[in-house]
Amino acid sequence: MAQERFDAIVVGAGPAGNAAALTLAKGGLKVLQIERGEYPGAKNVQGAILYADALEKLIPDFRDDAPLERHVIEQRIWMMDDTSHTGMHYRSDDFNEERPNRYTILRSQFDRWFSSKVREAGAILLCETTVTELLKDSRDRVIGVLTDRHGGPILADVVVLSEGVNGLVGQRSGLRDELKPKTVALAVKETHFLPQEVLENRFNLTGDAGVVIEAMGTITQGMTGTAFLYTNRESLSVGIGCMVADLAAAGVTPYSLLDRFKRHPSIAPLIAGSEVKEYAAHLIPEGGYNAMPEIFGDGWVVAGDAAHLVNSVHREGSNLAMTSGRIAAETIVWLKRRREPCTKEYLAEYHRRLEASFVLKDMKKYRKIPDVLHNNPQLLSLYPRLLSNAAQAFFRVDGQDKKTKETQILKSLRKQRGIGGLIGDAMKMARAWR
Amino acid sequence: MHIVVCIKQVPDSAQIRVHPVTNTIMRQGVPTIINPYDLFALEEALRLRDKVGGEVTVLTMGPPMAEDALRKALGIGANRGVLLTDRFFAGSDTLATSFALAQAVRKIGETWGAPEVVFTGKQTIDGDTAQVGPGIARRLGLNQLTYVAAINAIDLEAGTIAVARRAEGGVQELSTKLPALITMLEGTNEIRRGTVPDVLRAARAKIEVWNAAAAGITEVGMCGLRGSPTVVKRVFAPTPRAAKAEQVEAKDRPYEAVAEDVMERIFAAQPAMEAELMRTAAGY
Numbered sequence: 173m174a175q176e177r178f179d180a181i182v183v184g185a186g187p188a189g190n191a192a193a194l195t196l197a198k199g200g201l202k203v204l205q206i207e208r209g210e211y212p213g214a215k216n217v218q219g220a221i222l223y224a225d226a227l228e229k230l231i232p233d234f235r236d237d238a239p240l241e242r243h244v245i246e247q248r249i250w251m252m253d254d255t256s257h258t259g260m261h262y263r264s265d266d267f268n269e270e271r272p273n274r275y276t277i278l279r280s281q282f283d284r285w286f287s288s289k290v291r292e293a294g295a296i297l298l299c300e301t302t303v304t305e306l307l308k309d310s311r312d313r314v315i316g317v318l319t320d321r322h323g324g325p326i327l328a329d330v331v332v333l334s335e336g337v338n339g340l341v342g343q344r345s346g347l348r349d350e351l352k353p354k355t356v357a358l359a360v361k362e363t364h365f366l367p368q369e370v371l372e373n374r375f376n377l378t379g380d381a382g383v384v385i386e387a388m389g390t391i392t393q394g395m396t397g398t399a400f401l402y403t404n405r406e407s408l409s410v411g412i413g414c415m416v417a418d419l420a421a422a423g424v425t426p427y428s429l430l431d432r433f434k435r436h437p438s439i440a441p442l443i444a445g446s447e448v449k450e451y452a453a454h455l456i457p458e459g460g461y462n463a464m465p466e467i468f469g470d471g472w473v474v475a476g477d478a479a480h481l482v483n484s485v486h487r488e489g490s491n492l493a494m495t496s497g498r499i500a501a502e503t504i505v506w507l508k509r510r511r512e513p514c515t516k517e518y519l520a521e522y523h524r525r526l527e528a529s530f531v532l533k534d535m536k537k538y539r540k541i542p543d544v545l546h547n548n549p550q551l552l553s554l555y556p557r558l559l560s561n562a563a564q565a566f567f568r569v570d571g572q573d574k575k576t577k578e579t580q581i582l583k584s585l586r587k588q589r590g591i592g593g594l595i596g597d598a599m600k601m602a603r604a605w606r
Numbered sequence: 607m608h609i610v611v612c613i614k615q616v617p618d619s620a621q622i623r624v625h626p627v628t629n630t631i632m633r634q635g636v637p638t639i640i641n642p643y644d645l646f647a648l649e650e651a652l653r654l655r656d657k658v659g660g661e662v663t664v665l666t667m668g669p670p671m672a673e674d675a676l677r678k679a680l681g682i683g684a685n686r687g688v689l690l691t692d693r694f695f696a697g698s699d700t701l702a703t704s705f706a707l708a709q710a711v712r713k714i715g716e717t718w719g720a721p722e723v724v725f726t727g728k729q730t731i732d733g734d735t736a737q738v739g740p741g742i743a744r745r746l747g748l749n750q751l752t753y754v755a756a757i758n759a760i761d762l763e764a765g766t767i768a769v770a771r772r773a774e775g776g777v778q779e780l781s782t783k784l785p786a787l788i789t790m791l792e793g794t795n796e797i798r799r800g801t802v803p804d805v806l807r808a809a810r811a812k813i814e815v816w817n818a819a820a821a822g823i824t825e826v827g828m829c830g831l832r833g834s835p836t837v838v839k840r841v842f843a844p845t846p847r848a849a850k851a852e853q854v855e856a857k858d859r860p861y862e863a864v865a866e867d868v869m870e871r872i873f874a875a876q877p878a879m880e881a882e883l884m885r886t887a888a889g890y
Contacts, residue, residue, distance in 0.1 A: 176806065204806075211637060296809045323801030 181328040185212035188334035188476025191497030197293035199505030208302040213283025217454035226491035239281040241404040242382025243272035252389035253560040306345040314471030330514035337477040348465035355459025359413025360426040364446035368406040389556030396545040458484040461539035468519040540604035607660035610721040613644040615675035643727025645797040647790040661685040681800040681808035692817040697831030704741025724787040743787035
């Protein structure tokens with residue numbers, strides 16, 4: 173039997189893979205998408221926040237039928253020590269707009285919906301099929317994939333590797349190194365069910381509006397990481413994640429961190445009375461720009477988590493995944509129309525386009541952050557404590573005059589970190605942020 | 607030869623969740639699977655086809671989304687899928703279901719050749735009745751072999767089939783005339799993994815979608831809720847028993863004393879039962 177040939181094969185049916193397959197199919201290409209899970213979303217884990225902009229560029233009217241939980245009208249950022257949190261809250265009725273900007277979602281439902289759009293566009297999806305390796309010709313050009321099914325390889329002009337954080341196919345095919353513990357975070361989360369009415373009362377919500385809490389501080393016990401609590405329609409997603417290297421060095425298990433976070437006096441009342449129905453764990457590529465592997469070559473491109481495209485400072489990942497998948501696909505469609513081959517030379521256009529987009533601009537902007545956080549554990553342990561002490565001294569009324577109070581607060585800052593340390597930390601953060 | 611396999615799409619019982627507030631089954635978002643027992647029927651049908659040649663048609667009745675189950679069966683290696691879907695079929699019990707499926711099998715026979723064998727699983731995991739297979743056999747006048755553990759021989763020229771049937775207390779070796787309906791027992795074979803060409807063909811295959819009229823069903827009164835004498839009075843989750851099991855010490859005691867002890871405790875927990883038993887005993 174003659175081997176069937178596709179214009180493009182997309183590995184994986186997450187945000188990057190679906191964005192790529194959708195764009196390729198809409199561009200008139202013959203597309204095969206291969207997913208190892210039983211159905212799209214079966215193996216995908218995220219917090220999860222959906223950023224409307226990236227999806228709108230793919231499916232402008234997604235709000236009509238996508239399974240969305242709540243649109244976010246309030247963002248809370250908490251610096252936590254062991255007994256307190258100092259918070260910045262931003263809540264605005266402006267977020268109750270016709271086309272809201274951010275939504276909470278449940279990925280298993282959302283991904284199936286997304287995938288249905290991909291198939292409607294004409295892509296063929298194979299589930300329960302694992303791509304084991306890329307097929308290369310004698311000149312080391314990728315010409316297709318091998319799977320765990322009998323019946324031979326499947327050929328294609330180009331392979332989009334949107335296989336997720338582990339990047340096993342790329343690794344087995346010698347396109348990239350193994351993941352390093354310093355460049356990935358391990359996050360765990362639980363889904364807590366609460367009656368809708370209780371949840372809405374507890375978070376001052378009406379209708380489809382939702383609240384997002386991002387937290388950092390001593391809850392990660394000096395390790396680089398953050399925690400979160402998101403409101404879904406009738407459940408809460410509660411999770412915490414830290415860099416794998418830090419967890420290993422500290423000998424701390426992620427679920428014990430989550431347990432502590434859930435017992436924190438600022439969190440416990442928010443989840444009281446809820447019933448845990450799901451738990452999940454996932455790796456997040458948080459090594460930033462410096463940890464990115466090669467993302468294009470002869471007959472292949474990499475998108476999404478597999479390309480390490482996560483902006484850990486802004487908690488963005490799925491939007492970078494969708495955007496990179498879309499741009500990779502647009503590049504391939506563009507090359508096909510010009511009848512150019514999908515060689516490394518021509519696929520470099522994908523990298524150029526990604527550099528011109530927010531994706532690589534943001535990745536570059538924060539390229540130093542992972543190292544700064546890793547090398548300066550005081551940023552997430554000492555400062556939250558100092559901040560908390562300062563706030564408490566400031567708000568506690570105890571007969572002490574205010575001038576003395578302020579002096580004491582400043583003195584404690586100097587004593588705990590020293591002027592040099594304080595200025596140094598500020599400089600380091602400012603430089604990394606630039 | 608032509609083989610028809612009847613399958614059903616069922617909720618994956620391993621992933622069903624009970625709503626924590628209303629205590630009802632949350633069907634939304636629960637993944638569906640092919641009824642696991644039906645996979646043994648499908649594999650046996652494919653083995654039979656591979657041995658003697660021919661085609662395997664997979665038939666299901668259900669909502670439009672049941673097409674996924676057929677596509678999966680095609681990806682495993684079946685040749686053709688037929689989906690019987692119509693609002694007339696909604697609410698069917700086993701009587702109405704077997705009526706509709708029997709009509710569809712008849713129509714499949716008219717379209718692609720009369721099947722020599724019709725397969726079903728021994729039962730479904732959501733209904734657990736094991737009535738639909740025998741119902742189809744009866745309506746089509748097929749010889750029926752239920753709880754089949756293995757197919758020992760088939761002779762198309764003589765028109766016979768020999769099987770091993772698991773029965774209480776042993777295994778029966780039976781043979782009968784074709785056409786026949788076989789309900790397959792679980793654990794009798796292992797479902798194969800479709801090849802790359804199989805799954806590609808399945809992804810693109812056009813599923814035959816038949817409404818009642820297309821299947822040649824005119825007696826809609828025999829279908830769906832109207833054709834279903836079974837009435838579901840109530841669905842409920844059993845409440846777990848609060849009381850712990852009691853233990854009665856039996857070691858080194860005369861058995862009469864142990865029995866006495868057991869009865870005493872049962873009657874203490876169920877006074878009504880004691881009264882009832884006493885009344886019955888008084889009658890003798």
